[in-house]
Structures are given as structure tokens and as C-alpha cells.
Amino acid sequence: MAELHGESPLVTRAETLAGSSVPGVLHLSEVAFTAQVTLRVDPKSPAAERIGTAVGTMLPNQPGQVARTERLQILWMGPDEWLLIGPEGGAEQLQATLTEALGEEHGSVVDVSGHRTIVEVTGPKSRELLAKGCALDLHRRSFASDQCAQTLLARTGVVLLCRDVEQPSFWIFVRSSFARYLADWLADAAAEYRV
Incomplete structure (x- = not known):
């Protein structure tokens, strides 16, 4: 191979x-x-709150805001869209974390690295x-x-x-x-x- x-x-x-x-x-x-993952979800949904808990900070809710954790930067891209930036090789784990927190609610998690x-x-x-x-x-x-x-x-x-x-x-x-x-x-x- x-x-x-x-x-x-x-x-x-x-x-x-x-x-x-x-x-x-x-x-x-x-x-x-860098790991780059796009997240789309209703910011007022229970899923958004679960995602904030899972990644260690709430999703930014104002235009141009950026939230940070030790390993992530979360950029506000639109009213229901964020770009999450993580370390090299971290996209798969980040995607899994977001998908699990999203659950059955309407939204999307896409690796755009x-x-x-x-x-x-x-x-x-x-x-x-x-x-x-x-x-x-x-x-x-x-x-x-x-x-x-x-x-x-x-x-x-x-x-x-x-x-x-x-x-x-x-x-x-x-x-x-x-x-x-x-x-x-x-x-x-x-x-x-x-x-």
C-alpha cells in the first residue's frame, strides 16, 4: 500500500x-x-450548549468574536456557523467530539482542514x-x-x-x-x- x-x-x-x-x-x-472543522448549529439549541461543554467554552455569539481554550480557537463565521481551529492531527477527534455533542439535533460538522x-x-x-x-x-x-x-x-x-x-x-x-x-x-x- x-x-x-x-x-x-x-x-x-x-x-x-x-x-x-x-x-x-x-x-x-x-x-x-492545522485541524479546521466547520460547525453549523442553532446557537439557541440544547446542542449548542452541549457542544460548549464538550469543547470547554461556549460558542461565540457576536460577529467577529473568537473564543479560546488551551487547544482550540473558535471563530464566529455567521449566526449559526463557527470555524474551530485545533492542533495538527486533531481534526478527527474534534469532529467526533462535536458530532457526539450535536446528537440527533439538526446541524453539521465538516472537516475543512x-x-x-x-x-x-x-x-x-x-x-x-x-x-x-x-x-x-x-x-x-x-x-x-x-x-x-x-x-x-x-x-x-x-x-x-x-x-x-x-x-x-x-x-x-x-x-x-x-x-x-x-x-x-x-x-x-x-x-x-x-x-
């Missing part, structure tokens, strides 16, 4: 991202192979870099830690997550088919910081 081998969407751009980083100013890298990859942008110039291609107000008062938004970045649909406002850190969830384009755009947009 053939051995399965996975390759991240940005394996060919790892050097490009690293070469675009400037120590103490800006760092670009891929966060590959292969759908997107994550580009991490950190450093003092990260907001400035992202603002070159994003219409959102990324000021720390408007887009703080543990907030997310679905938006366009360089004409590419992404989910943007602010992980830390004090030491600016962002995760950009981008579809695998657009990942190389976005990595090249970020590298080009970061060129001025290397001078």
Missing part, C-alpha cells in the same frame, strides 16, 4: 515568505496542517502591511485581540484573525488555491521594509 504524503499549499513559497521577513519589524510564515492554509503575519509593521490590501479598519481599537472577520485581502477572500494586539500577530486563512498568489502579494508588499 502506498504511503500517504501531505504537502502544504505554500511549501514552494516558504523561502519567499522567510526572505520577506525583517527581524524586529515583520515576520511572514505559514502555519500548515484541506480547504485553507494559514499565513501568519507578525511584528510592528504587520497592520500597515495588511492595510495595503484590506479595506478593514485594522487599528487596535477597531480590530483587537481575539477578533476575526471575513474580508478581501489583495482581492482574495480570506478570514483574518487578530491573535494579539500588543505584539501584533495575525493569522490569514486563505483558500489553498489562492495561497501562492497571496504569499507572493505579501512578499511584494513587504519589500519596502527590507530597504
Whole structure:
């Protein structure tokens, strides 16, 4: 039997991202192979409460909210939709936990780990870099830690997550088919910081 081998969407751009980083100013890298599971359920149902108990925190109930546990980040994606992010290799267990908590109630649990990859942008110039291609107000008062938004970045649909406002850190969830384009755009947009 053939051995399965996975390759991240940005394996060919790892050097490009690293070469675009400037120590103490800006760092670009891929966060590959995270577990990503989409959950759809009525937020007012008993199932939503069971799911919150099972994962260790209640599902965020406001636009752009992010809930965290030691191993998970739960992003609000819509009135009845969340994206749960966990460690590499954790998608199957996370899916099983959510499915069991959902029980017989109407809803869905789907492993979407292969759908997107994550580009991490950190450093003092990260907001400035992202603002070159994003219409959102990324000021720390408007887009703080543990907030997310679905938006366009360089004409590419992404989910943007602010992980830390004090030491600016962002995760950009981008579809695998657009990942190389976005990595090249970020590298080009970061060129001025290397001078």
C-alpha cells in the first residue's frame, strides 16, 4: 500500500515568505496542517450548549468574536456557523467530539482542514502591511485581540484573525488555491521594509 504524503499549499513559497521577513519589524510564515472543522448549529439549541461543554467554552455569539481554550480557537463565521481551529492531527477527534455533542439535533460538522492554509503575519509593521490590501479598519481599537472577520485581502477572500494586539500577530486563512498568489502579494508588499 502506498504511503500517504501531505504537502502544504505554500511549501514552494516558504523561502519567499522567510526572505520577506525583517527581524524586529515583520515576520511572514505559514502555519500548515492545522485541524479546521466547520460547525453549523442553532446557537439557541440544547446542542449548542452541549457542544460548549464538550469543547470547554461556549460558542461565540457576536460577529467577529473568537473564543479560546488551551487547544482550540473558535471563530464566529455567521449566526449559526463557527470555524474551530485545533492542533495538527486533531481534526478527527474534534469532529467526533462535536458530532457526539450535536446528537440527533439538526446541524453539521465538516472537516475543512484541506480547504485553507494559514499565513501568519507578525511584528510592528504587520497592520500597515495588511492595510495595503484590506479595506478593514485594522487599528487596535477597531480590530483587537481575539477578533476575526471575513474580508478581501489583495482581492482574495480570506478570514483574518487578530491573535494579539500588543505584539501584533495575525493569522490569514486563505483558500489553498489562492495561497501562492497571496504569499507572493505579501512578499511584494513587504519589500519596502527590507530597504
